Amino acid sequence: MDPSALPDALSLASATSRGVGVLVAGDNVTRLLEGLWTSLSIAGLALLIGVPLGVILGALRITRNPIVRGVLRVYLEFFRIIPTLVVLFLAYYILPAEFNVQVSGPTVAVVAFGLWVSAETSDTVRGGLVSVPDHQIDAGKALGMNDVQLLWHVRLPQSINLMIPATINLATRVIKTTSLLLLISVIDVVTVGQQIMEANRMTHPDAAFWVYGFIFLLYFIVCWPLARLAQTLEKRAKERNNG
Amino acid sequence: MDDPTTANLHAADPDSVLLSVRHLKKAYGEHTVLSDVSFDVPKGKVVVLLGPSGSGKSTLIRCLNGLESIQGGEIVFGGVPVDTSSEKEWRRLRTSIGMVFQSYDLFPNLTVADNIRLAPLKVQKRPKAEVERQMDALLGDVRLSQYKDALPRELSGGQKQRIAIVRALAMNPRLMLFDEVTASLDPEMVREVLELMLRLARRHMTMIVVTHEMEFARRVADTVMFLDEGRILERGSAHDFFTSPATDRAKGFLESMAPVSDE
Amino acid sequence: MNWTIVAHSLPLFARAFIVTLRLSAISVVLATVLGLALALFREYRIPVLSQASTAVEEVFRNTPLLIQLFFLYYGFPSIGIKLTASFCAVFGMSVLGAAYMSGAFQGGFGGIPRIQIESARALGLSTPQMIRYVTLPQGLARSVPAIAANAIFIVKETSVFTVIAIPELTNTARDLIGMYYHTNEYLFELVVSYAIILIPMSVVLTLLERRVRRGSFRTS
Numbered sequence: 001m002d003p004s005a006l007p008d009a010l011s012l013a014s015a016t017s018r019g020v021g022v023l024v025a026g027d028n029v030t031r032l033l034e035g036l037w038t039s040l041s042i043a044g045l046a047l048l049i050g051v052p053l054g055v056i057l058g059a060l061r062i063t064r065n066p067i068v069r070g071v072l073r074v075y076l077e078f079f080r081i082i083p084t085l086v087v088l089f090l091a092y093y094i095l096p097a098e099f100n101v102q103v104s105g106p107t108v109a110v111v112a113f114g115l116w117v118s119a120e121t122s123d124t125v126r127g128g129l130v131s132v133p134d135h136q137i138d139a140g141k142a143l144g145m146n147d148v149q150l151l152w153h154v155r156l157p158q159s160i161n162l163m164i165p166a167t168i169n170l171a172t173r174v175i176k177t178t179s180l181l182l183l184i185s186v187i188d189v190v191t192v193g194q195q196i197m198e199a200n201r202m203t204h205p206d207a208a209f210w211v212y213g214f215i216f217l218l219y220f221i222v223c224w225p226l227a228r229l230a231q232t233l234e235k236r237a238k239e240r241n242n243g
Numbered sequence: 244m245d246d247p248t249t250a251n252l253h254a255a256d257p258d259s260v261l262l263s264v265r266h267l268k269k270a271y272g273e274h275t276v277l278s279d280v281s282f283d284v285p286k287g288k289v290v291v292l293l294g295p296s297g298s299g300k301s302t303l304i305r306c307l308n309g310l311e312s313i314q315g316g317e318i319v320f321g322g323v324p325v326d327t328s329s330e331k332e333w334r335r336l337r338t339s340i341g342m343v344f345q346s347y348d349l350f351p352n353l354t355v356a357d358n359i360r361l362a363p364l365k366v367q368k369r370p371k372a373e374v375e376r377q378m379d380a381l382l383g384d385v386r387l388s389q390y391k392d393a394l395p396r397e398l399s400g401g402q403k404q405r406i407a408i409v410r411a412l413a414m415n416p417r418l419m420l421f422d423e424v425t426a427s428l429d430p431e432m433v434r435e436v437l438e439l440m441l442r443l444a445r446r447h448m449t450m451i452v453v454t455h456e457m458e459f460a461r462r463v464a465d466t467v468m469f470l471d472e473g474r475i476l477e478r479g480s481a482h483d484f485f486t487s488p489a490t491d492r493a494k495g496f497l498e499s500m501a502p503v504s505d506e
Numbered sequence: 507m508n509w510t511i512v513a514h515s516l517p518l519f520a521r522a523f524i525v526t527l528r529l530s531a532i533s534v535v536l537a538t539v540l541g542l543a544l545a546l547f548r549e550y551r552i553p554v555l556s557q558a559s560t561a562v563e564e565v566f567r568n569t570p571l572l573i574q575l576f577f578l579y580y581g582f583p584s585i586g587i588k589l590t591a592s593f594c595a596v597f598g599m600s601v602l603g604a605a606y607m608s609g610a611f612q613g614g615f616g617g618i619p620r621i622q623i624e625s626a627r628a629l630g631l632s633t634p635q636m637i638r639y640v641t642l643p644q645g646l647a648r649s650v651p652a653i654a655a656n657a658i659f660i661v662k663e664t665s666v667f668t669v670i671a672i673p674e675l676t677n678t679a680r681d682l683i684g685m686y687y688h689t690n691e692y693l694f695e696l697v698v699s700y701a702i703i704l705i706p707m708s709v710v711l712t713l714l715e716r717r718v719r720r721g722s723f724r725t726s
Contacts, residue, residue, distance in 0.1 A: 080658070081704040083665035085676055086696055093689040138310055139348035139407075143362035143414065144338035153361060157352045172568065179570035180666070183680075190572070209581040216573045223568035 022200050022207040023214055032211075035192035036218055039178035042106055042186070046113030047171055053114070054121020059151055061126040072122060079119035085180050088112045092184045105186040113174055124166040128159030165234035172223040172230075179219070189215055260322075261286045261418055261449050262307070267316035269299070269306055269473075276302050277473045280316070284418070287447035291460045291481070294470035295496055300453045303470065304420050307451065308340045309333030321417065338367055341411030345423040347403045349395040349410070355382075356391045359410045367414060374413070381409045385439060401432030405439055412443075419443065421452045457500050461485050469493045511691040515682055519695050522678035527703065529595060529674060530661040536600035537660060538653060541607020548608070549615050559608065566605035571666045574598045579670045595667045603660045610656055614649030615641065651718050654711040661703055675699050 023029060061072050079087065091112035095103045132155045140154040181188040193211040200207050262284040269277040277299045284290050292300040305311040307318070309327070318325040320339070326332045349358050356378065363374040382388040385405045395403055404424055411419060421440065425433040437459045444450060444463050454460055460467065464481040471492050477484060488494050544559040546552075566574070578594040589597075618641060626636040668677035679696040683689050 077708065081662075081708060082697060082700055083662040083676070085665040085668070086693075086700065089676075089679070090693055090697070093683070093693060097689070133346075135344055135346045135348050136350065138305075139342075139344060139350070141310060141334075142308060142337055142340075142342035142344075143410070144334050144366040145362070146334055149365060153365065154350060158350070176568075176570040179572040183669070190576070206584040208584040209577075212573060212577040212581040216569050216577055219569045219573060220565065224564060227564075227568055 020210050022196060022204045023210055025200075028196050031192050031196070032189055032214065032218070035187060035189035036222075038106070038186065039181060039188045040175065040222070042109045042181065042188075043113065043171070043174045043178050045110045046117050046174055049110065049114035050117025051121050051167060053118035055125050057118060057122035058125025058129065061122060062129050063147075076119045076123055079116050084112075084116055084177050085183070087116055088180060088184055105181070105184045108184060109178070109181055109186060113177065117170060117174060120170050121167065124163050124170070128163045128166075129155045131162065132158045161233070161237040161240065165230040165237065168226055168230035168233070172226045175223055175226075176219065189218065259286050260284065261320070262451075263317075263319040264307070265317045265319075267303075267306060267318070268314045269302055269311060270314050275473055277306070280473075280475055282468060282475065282478065284449060284451060285465075286449055288465040289444045289450045289452060289463050290466045290468060291464035292451065292453045292468050292470060293460060293484075293496070295499075298470040299473040300470050301422050304342075304422050304451060304453050307420060308337050308342055310342075338362070338414050339416055340418045340420060341408075341414060341416035342420040343404065343407050343411055343422065343424045345426045347395065347400065347407070347427075349403055349407055351395050354392050354394055355387070355398070355406050358395070358406065359413050362410070363413050378409075378413060381412055385409055399432060400428045401435045404428065404432075404436045408436075408439060408443075417449065419448055419450045421450065421454070423453050423455065425454065425456060455500065457485075457497075469496070471496075507694065508688065508691055511686075511688045512695060515692065515695060518678055518682065519675070519699055522673055522675045523699050523702075525672065526661070526664055526674040526699075529592070529599070529667065529672070530664050530703070532596055533599040533603055533660050533664070534657045536596070537603025537607050537656070540600060540604035541656075542611055544604055544608035545611030545615065548612060562601065563605040563608055566602045571598060571602055571663055572669055574602065575666065575670050591667075591670045591672055594670060595664075595672050599660060599663060599667075602663070603656060606656045606659065607653060610652030611645065611649045613652055614647070615645035617648045618644050648718065651711060651714040654707070654714055658704060658707050658711060661707065662700070665700075 057072055057075070060068055063069065082090075088109065091108045092105075095108055095111065129151070136154055136158065137150060140150045145153065178188060179190055182190045182194070193215050197207045197211055260283045264283075265281045267277055267280040268275070280303060282290070292303065294300050302311055306313050309330070309332075313327055316327075318327055320336060325336065349355075350361070353361065359378050359381070360374055363369050363377075364371065379388065382391060385408075387402060387405060387409075390398060390402065390406070395406070398406065407424075408419075424440075425436050428436065433456065437456060440450070440452070441459075441463055450463075452460070452463065461481050466478060467481050467484040468475050469477040469484065469488070469490075469492075476490050477488060477493050484493070485497065488497060544562065547555040547559045550556075575594055575598050578589055578598055579591060582589055622640055622644065623636070626640045631639065664674055665676040667674050668680060671677065675696055679692045682692045686692075
């Protein structure tokens with residue numbers, strides 16, 4: 001009998017109670033957490049590469065050289081316009097073809113996400129750097145500072161408290177985007193979930209509801225505290241800037 | 244030398260010229276802000292710039308350390324012509340020209356001590372021990388030693404401005420520029436800042452001062468220059484300017500600045 | 507790049523282009539309307555509804571669209587509730603979009619200077635009058651750039667619909683690559699298709715941001 005054909009209260013209740021069993025059966029939870037760890041480490045590596053690169057690019061975006069500024073603006077706009085999923089496919093298909101090497105799925109993901117992170121970070125950093133009031137820059141110049149000293153001693157310290165919350169928000173976006181990894185054959189938390197459902201298809205036809213629900217919850221547990229932290233820091237930064 | 248504020252000050256020949264400006268022109272596109280401005284600042288003397296708002300006083304003072312580009316004219320500093328188009332040259336010169344602004348321009352993220360130390364250590368790359376000694380002497384001189392580790396936001400406006408002056412002095416500048424430094428202060432704070440500036444003047448610091456404080460201008464100025472619509476309309480001793488201004492514009496200006504009588 | 511292959515697949519991409527455009531448009535409209543409702547519930551602290559708004563925002567902003575879609579499309583049928591792919595796509599995207607749109611509106615309302623509210627009070631305006639003549643028009647005008655930015659986000663996010671087999675742009679490109687392996691050509695068409703939709707939107711966004719920064723928004 002197909003349980004999805006005609007759900008009455010009884011069959012629904014019994015079906016759901018069976019489905020939840022899949023989660024606790026065997027080492028399924030451990031396997032899902034391992035999958036999540038894969039996703040999170042890819043996100044972490046992408047941020048580790050992308051954020052420092054983005055800081056450099058962001059600093060370059062306030063130079064006087066219009067060509068440098070233009071090129072970096074186009075770089076940013078490319079990532080703003082092309083969906084991250086498409087960027088992922090571009091890296092997945094183009095990296096191996098161009099460099100003629102086998103590139104693993106996680107490597108593709110780290111490269112694609114890393115470049116995306118660097119583009120977004122460059123805009124955050126640029127925005128922070130130009131938010132420092134002109135008279136502060138004048139004060140630095142009047143003390144004989146060169147551009148690098150102005151950046152390091154005046155602009156960065158006065159805008160970093162605006163950049164940090166934005167970067168944490170970006171981190172949650174990257175983490176959420178790791179859910180797309182299954183599309184380039186990385187064994188992430190979603191793939192593990194699908195394997196579990198597949199293995200239990202006969203005994204637990206309603207596993208999908210519970211497994212996807214559980215993954216949904218996992219992502220929320222990771223992202224929500226980060227989002228709250230970013231919110232708190234942002235509020236504090238604004239208060240300090242106004243005071 | 245005992246007095247920290249006049250260290251490195253060359254007061255030997257009081258009549259020799261420290262800064263010389265000839266035919267300076269400044270424009271934003273079509274709009275001319277300064278046209279054909281020429282003057283000399285002798286070593287150890289105080290020049291006060293007066294004029295209605297929009298007359299170009301602040302712009303002029305900002306041109307003198309390269310914060311504004313100029314469209315014509317020459318600037319000679321310490322006998323050496325300045326390549327006014329070279330940012331690099333200006334950067335070198337700015338360590339010899341201290342500037343204090345209207346807005347509190349202390350770096351809000353740094354303590355008082357770090358604000359003062361920053362340029363001597365990082366820009367001038369002087370030895371730490373020497374900078375510390377000088378800083379302590381300067382802070383003692385303005386009686387703000389107890390705020391050494393405070394952040395700017397813990398200071399009153401007047402205290403902030405005095406620290407800003409100390410920060411500029413810590414570079415051992417040969418010339419000090421003051422751009423309406425009391426304009427955004429509460430009245431009771433104005434006095435402590437002006438008194439510090441008077442002390443500097445008595446110690447023969449060469450200064451160019453833009454101000455709206457007429458009584459202070461009269462006391463501190465060796466020379467007064469009256470700017471109007473981007474030109475120097477009058478120049479002379481403080482006494483002459485305040486008692487018998489030559490032009491109607493200057494007369495009108497002085498009347499407008501006179502304190503309102505209660506009667 | 508083989509232009510014959512590009513030409514051959516053009517009709518398929520054109521059809522997918524329409525699908526992406528249609529689903530994006532529906533989602534943007536629904537997300538904006540729903541987002542405004544969520545924002546108003548929170549702005550005027552309407553009991554229960556304002557808490558519900560907060561919950562929707564937190565849950566949908568902090569979970570991936572892909573999981574939301576899988577949950578709707580595969581999870582619900584497994585307990586007996588069948589939903590069509592298009593419904594799941596539009597529903598998921600609209601609620602997710604609304605969670606962000608609400609933030610855009612709240613930012614707009616929050617950006618109104620206090621003095622405006624105080625002036626309205628000083629003039630003796632009643633609360634509904636103040637909302638009608640001061641808060642709403644100014645808040646909406648201030649929200650426009652963030653709404654445009656969210657609209658761009660929604661269009662890009664529709665690429666995720668591919669996972670529930672909606673024949674939009676990304677799905678079409680994936681299918682074609684899977685069948686014929688002409689990766690370069692199909693990826694090129696995919697990128698160009700998104701650029702055609704998103705470059706004009708991005709230009710409009712930049713102009714809107716500039717206008718708001720110059721403060722020349724007319725609020726009436």
